[in-house]
Amino acid sequence: MSTIPPNSPPDALPQTLIGAGAVLVAAxxxxxxxxxxxxxxxAGVGPNFLPWLVSAAMLVCGVWLIWEARSGGFRDLETASGAATGDWTALAWVSAGVLGNAALITRIGFVLSCALCFVLAVRGLRISEGRAAGSVRQTLIDAATGMLIAAPVFWMFSKVLAINLPGLTSSGWL
Known part of the structure; x- marks a missing residue:
């Protein structure tokens, strides 16, 4: 026995589950x-104000998504782009970048671990587009780009905002 109204679109159940997932995240x-x-x-605002605000906003969004799904489905939905199935190789490269960053950030510092994350994630995104993963030259360019992005972020947090991020050296510049 289905709880989906008879005039609902065929995507009503998955769309309802997306809304229910948002409500679960809010909880x-x-x-x-x-x-x-x-x-x-x-000003009377405690440290728990923002988490409560985010959870309330997430709850409103989840309930709204459920209402949209149950009252005719997500409107003006474009046809999904991309392949019918996921690209597991690309996912593995991006996941390796994120997990490698988390595992190595305290060992090799913020800048190098973020640059490594960038290199691996970009490789995965290239693969997902059906392009070549990248040559040695492209990998070096990606590493330099990752460092050019991560270094100013590290300096902004550590020097300007005085937030300690793991560094490679004790000087605080790398």
Whole structure:
């Protein structure tokens, strides 16, 4: 027995599940916000204000998505682009970049680990587009680009905002 109304589009169940997933994420965020102290800070706003705001906004979005799915489906939906199935090789490269960054950030520093993440993710994105993964020259260009992106971010956080990020040297510049 299906709970989908008879005049619903064929995509109503997956669309409803997307909304339900958003509601579930909102509930998990709200549960996490319970563990943050609520002592009022500047202007009466405590550290748990933003997590509660995000969870409430996520809940509104989830309920809205469910309503949209149940009242006729997502409107003006374009035909999905891309392949019918996922590109697992590309996903593996991007995942390796993100996981490698997380595993190596305290060992080789923020700049190098983010540059490595960039190199691996770009390789995966190229593969997902059906292009060549990249030659040695392209990999070196990607590494330099990753460092040119990560280094100013590192300096902004560590020097300007005084937020400690893992560095490779004790000087605080790399």
């Amino acid at each position: 998990v965020l709200a549960y996490g916000a319970l563990s943050i102290p609520s002592s009022a800070g500047y």
